[in-house]
Amino acid sequence: MIRPELPLDTQEHLATYTRQIADAAASDRKATAIGLWGRFAVRRRVRPGVLAALTDMAPGHQRCMYCGDSQGTDIDHFEPKSQAPLRTFDWTNYLLACSYCNSNQKRDLFPRDASTGRALLLDPTLDDPLNHLRLVLPLCTYRGLSAQGDACIDVFGLNRRGVLVAGRRTAYATAKQSVELWRIATDRGQHAKADEVARVAWDRPLADVLAAMFHQSGHPAAELLFDGEEEILALLRDPELRASFLARA
Incomplete structure (x- = not known):
């Protein structure tokens, strides 16, 4: 941001x-x-x-x-x-x-590192949350990759709030449909429709799920992270699809 x-x-x-x-x-x-x-x-x-x-x-x-x-x-x-x-x-x-x-x-919660006094919450205008939080697919709960990630999970109840976890599961299903629809539209030469699919995908709530999917598809352990969903992983790795979606991120 x-x-x-x-x-x-x-x-x-x-x-x-x-x-x-x-x-x-x-x-x-x-x-x-x-x-x-x-x-x-x-x-x-x-x-x-x-x-x-x-x-x-x-x-x-x-x-x-x-x-x-x-x-x-x-x-x-x-x-x-x-x-x-x-x-x-x-x-x-x-x-x-x-x-x-x-x-x-x-509220007034603002945890700091006990030894350095450094703020532990993530400021998304300065920090990339993807470096501190990993979305566990398909459970759609977060795992902290750093002390900052752990603090955000705790302070904002990212895994305790059932409505958020359920919403992420729905967002995950919808995001998979979006990349599939983009592929179909592109293969048919319907490029305007494909562009609209990508735009709408980022405008939905919990777009962090879509961002996490693209991020994790480039991870060295991507095959394990997307175990059983090899077709979706292949789509997320497609250079043309990535360029179209990530240009709107």
Whole structure:
């Protein structure tokens, strides 16, 4: 994900409120930040520009950047206001989240490495989740490949939330149908239809499943990861199909 530039007036408002927090005594910055963010007039000045930019960045149709399933409706502070008040109005600290991930799962949780203090949650604008999380097919549960991956699974309940696991199974079945339909349409010379199949595949909820399928098809152990689904693996490895789908990722 690449962050676009915000409208100039939004940038100016963010800078103004950041200065107000910085001007407060260090012991008062947390309360100042939370107070400013809670003001209707303040949010009215910054929310439209920030939310518009985040929705343009989000996968599919404004999907939550954490679970990939529900619609992203909330501006989440990646590093919570309570822990980093000076980042309360920092554009690089905002992610689009669904209300469930934001209010029920993450809240003020922000685990850090005990020895280095490094943040353990993944920021999808800086980190590639595929390097930290592996989708176990066809179970459609996640396995952490790093401490960051483990932290995300735990904080966001990626394997505990039955609706997410069930949704990924459906997304997996649908993704397999999409690559098969693309092949059929392409073989028939229906290239416009094939392009539409690829576009729609990425616009569906839980597009992370499709991304994981392409990623794992290039893994040295791909034959084991796709055991019993050799036809799908062959399609995912097809250079023409990969080029068509991944150009829209």
